Amino acid sequence: MSPQLFAYLLEGLLTTLQLTVGAAVLGLVFSFAAGIATCSPNIVVRGVGRCYIELFRGISALVLLFWFVFALPYAGWQLEPMWAGILALALNIGAYGAEVVRGGIVAVPVAQIEAAVALNFTRSQRMRLVVLPQAIARMLPPFGNLLIELLKGTSVAYIVLIPDLTFAGQIVRNATGDSASVFTALLILYAVLAVIFTTIVRLVERRVAKSLGRQPTPGFFARIKGVKA
Template identity: 65%
Template sequence: MSTGLWLLLFDGLLVTLQLTVFGAALGLVFAFAAGLARLSGRRVVRGIAFAYTEGFRGLPALVVLFWLVFALPALGLQLEPLFAGVLALALNIGAYGAEVVRGAVLSVPAAQLEAAVALNFTPWQRMRLVVLPQALVAMVPPMGNLLVELLKATALVSLVYLQDLTFQGQIVRAATGETAAVFAGLLVGYGVIALALTRLVRLVERRAAAGLGRTPAREVTR
């Protein structure tokens, strides 16, 4: 392949990485906001969070993406394509992540909360000092799985002409006619990124567990 075609793939890789990083960051915001809201003592807050999590878990990310890119302009609101892609992915992943957050918080032993109450901690202090440090250790592995799912979902943006790795791969395939080689390269590219993300998640998991004096479960079983 010519240098120009390699540059196309590199540009697509950068877009894919941007979608993954920004989508993950925004998705985490949605996940924590909705997950903690599901545990709120206020029914209205719980209801809004429930509607978001159940609604977006039931909607395909592609439908959300099409709506943001093609339907919103008809209503007078035009989003920048990259932001639309990030938002669609974040809304979808955030809905799944909210259940991870809720489950991790609920997994903290009740005795820990009772001890915090006995120490006269405020609700915010109980959450910040007792609940979240322990819940984060439980969150990291499933959040890592969602991060890889987010990476794979970035390929959907090629359908709205956002020039990610898959979109640029299609251009290179059309220019060279080397279908098998190009798509094999895409498989390897996505696989390498997924492997790097997995390694990063394991590092975060070890650091979080070490902060509580624990050993990650996967290391105990080795």
């Protein structure tokens, strides 16, 4: 592979990272907004949160991406393909993340909330100081899974000519004619990215567990060693 083609592949890798990180950050905003909304005592707020979840869980991210790129301009709005990709992926993954947020919140023991009520905490204080810190510790493992799904989902972006890793791989394959090597390299690169993201999430899990005064869950090999001992 020539240096020029290799550089093009690296540019695609950077674009994939931009798509993943951008959609993950925006998706987190949607997740927490909708997830907290579904736990609201206000029926209208709950309804809005539930409508968002059901709507965007049921829409294909690829179809949503097509709509932003090809249909939205007819309404007078033109999004750059990169921003359309980030928004489509964030709306889709945010709907799944909202259920993770809701599940983490309802899993907090009722006794903790009752104790906060006894201390005369306001509703926002209970959510911010008592519920969310404990809920986030429960959310992190499924959020890690969603992050990997998001990474893999960015590969649909090449269809609207976003020069991501898959798009770059197609260009390199067309230039070299070597499908086996190029797509094997893509497999390896996506796998390496997934391992990196998984490691980051696990480090955050350990940090959050320590901040709550909990013992971090040991890894598989550490547990096996403990059993043998």
